[in-house]
Amino acid sequence: MDKRFNDIIRLIKHSQAKALRVVNSELISLYWNIGEYISKKIEFAEWGDSIVLELADYIQKHEPGIKGFSDKNLWRMKQFYETYSANPKLSTLLREISWSHNLAIFSRCKTMEEREFYLKLSQKENYSFRELDRQISSGLFERTMIGNSKLSTALRESNHNISNTFKDSYVFDFLNLSDTHSENELQSGLVSQMKDFILELGRDFLFIGKEFKLQVGNSDFYIDLLFYHRGLQCLVAFELKADKFKPGHLGQLNFYLEALDRDIKKTNENPSIGVLLCKDKDSEVVEYALSRSLSPTMVAEYRTQLPDKKTLQNKLREIFSDKADNSLQGFDK
Numbered sequence: 001m002d003k004r005f006n007d008i009i010r011l012i013k014h015s016q017a018k019a020l021r022v023v024n025s026e027l028i029s030l031y032w033n034i035g036e037y038i039s040k041k042i043e044f045a046e047w048g049d050s051i052v053l054e055l056a057d058y059i060q061k062h063e064p065g066i067k068g069f070s071d072k073n074l075w076r077m078k079q080f081y082e083t084y085s086a087n088p089k090l091s092t093l094l095r096e097i098s099w100s101h102n103l104a105i106f107s108r109c110k111t112m113e114e115r116e117f118y119l120k121l122s123q124k125e126n127y128s129f130r131e132l133d134r135q136i137s138s139g140l141f142e143r144t145m146i147g148n149s150k151l152s153t154a155l156r157e158s159n160h161n162i163s164n165t166f167k168d169s170y171v172f173d174f175l176n177l178s179d180t181h182s183e184n185e186l187q188s189g190l191v192s193q194m195k196d197f198i199l200e201l202g203r204d205f206l207f208i209g210k211e212f213k214l215q216v217g218n219s220d221f222y223i224d225l226l227f228y229h230r231g232l233q234c235l236v237a238f239e240l241k242a243d244k245f246k247p248g249h250l251g252q253l254n255f256y257l258e259a260l261d262r263d264i265k266k267t268n269e270n271p272s273i274g275v276l277l278c279k280d281k282d283s284e285v286v287e288y289a290l291s292r293s294l295s296p297t298m299v300a301e302y303r304t305q306l307p308d309k310k311t312l313q314n315k316l317r318e319i320f321s322d323k324a325d326n327s328l329q330g331f332d333k
Helices: 003-043 051-062 071-084 088-094 099-108 112-125 129-137 140-147 183-192 194-201 249-264 283-291 309-332
Strands: 169-171 205-216 219-229 234-244 273-280 297-303
Touching (some): 088 112, 099 112, 205 234
Parallel strands (some): 169 297
Antiparallel strands (some): 219 234
16 A cells, blocks of 8 residues: 555545534434424324225335335334433434434343443444344343442442443353363453454453463462553453352462552552453352452452343342442431
């Protein structure tokens, strides 16, 4: 490639991308306006439900070149408008992602909180439709919300803005691991499938290396996986355990974080964070182990198959219910 023309190529691509965003925004606005028009006509009994089929037939008959306005799609536009009409703050986000992305979010998500979560994430992470579909199927919203409540005291009270950064459980369905896999197999699989692993973690995670060497005194130690998080501006150490969580695991991770902060961390970076990733864990044991931990750590589990969304939703409701009960008890006192 002739480097003399690179600037021109960049200008063309930038302009094309900008034009596509404008076209997409205008298309979403059109669908919104059509949905609003149909919704209000039906609400005020000016139109009956059957009119939508008549409208679709009319468009097809008189404007055959206009595609995408079947009765099914027109009903979706009505549902789209009615879903978000009471939430004008989301208006900009809706127009920054494609119609197919919007369809997946408002039709598959159950609450406005969940929809807002995926709208923001789709725009931030620039998900393809396949990636968004996979995240919804894997219960990313529920796992992230649960993960916010499973942090050590030191991590919760740190200066890190960690909201929605870590999860209580990670899904590695792309690894095709056997039930009796080893830690080495888990590590090798994650490194070889790094693109999918980063999608699961979040694109602000930058991979530094596996078996990252730390030299303390006359001894060498190795962190399973080391990342840097752009948003948090800190190193993140992942320790992998292909068995159930044991409180003793935290001692090793705490040692690694101390070594990272003393010898590897740069002066402009924040204190390092540790994630202990286990095949299984007892939540009560984790709570006890983390309650007096002085290091910014968390314990998460990983799954090798997509989780059941209903189970995750029930778990999330239990957490919010417990928090509400605790608040009420404090109020009663």
